[in-house]
Amino acid sequence: MSAFTRVARPAILAASRSHRLRHSAERMPIARDVVSRFVPGETVDDALAAVTALRDSDRLVSIDYLGEDVTDMDTAEATVKAYLRLLDALGARGEDGEAAVRPLEVSLKLSALGQALPTDGDKIAFENAHAICRRAQQVGAWVTIDAEDHTTTDSTLSIVRELRSEFAWVGTVLQAYLKRTEADCAEFAASGARIRLCKGAYDEPASVAYRDAGEVTDSYLRCLRTLMAGNGYPMVASHDPVVIAAAGELAREFGRGADGFEYQMLYGIRDAEQRRLAAQGNHVRVYVPFGTQWYGYFVRRLAERPANLMFFLRALTHSH
8 A cells, every 4th residue: 555545545534424525526517527437327227327338248237326324214215215216127127037146236235224323223224125125036136235334344244144034145245354354254155145345445443454455455365265165155346456366266276167256346447357357257247336425435436546536636637
């Protein structure tokens, strides 16, 4: 990790939590223009257009209706309705929902479904996620539960276990920079779960997370070996060439064919690499976020790679 990144990343992540900066950014037309590289739009139709383009190039999709840290019931219910509309639209595409690897998936943040509500947040989030899973099952799509900051991990994984008792195909995200994640990988790999393994996108304290980039990569590779050796379905969510190369080697070592794991990358990042991996016969799933609440997601993408921040700053500069 460069000196610039070490200094800039905490500041950028702090900005991702600023309501004042969020409101300012969301009102800037140029900001929305730049964001479109990473977020294809605000409506279901925008998301579906991105889905069509990706499916035409033999890539799979995971769609995220953006939003998090919901603190009122009405917004949580509106989020559920948005996902149900999205799933109905995905179902209308008529894709094979019985395939070993389903091409269509939605990603949920439990904090957008009421997890952070002061009373019965876990119960409300479970019920809302359950309604979405039920609709996903009807239309032949998968659901993966996103990870958020470490204070939510116990609650999130508890809800995932409960959902999987009825919907065994529900997946979840584990973040390799958390020191607990090796043990979580062992548990979920043994249970046959779909696990999206990512490095992690929040500014976590050293008491619970690895802070050095090399240590995070080492943890990722240990966790990935556990997943590849297990009974589940590893989803390798990384743009890191080291991780991508290791995933292929581990898949061969443990006898996993193309249907035994997948690569995952973010919409708008390393598109050529996505296409290359897909052309080689790998499953490549692209995480497609959409909606009006793009600010937090977008700023975390800036924090992950200095190149993203430089792209954003150049675009803003050239707009004047």
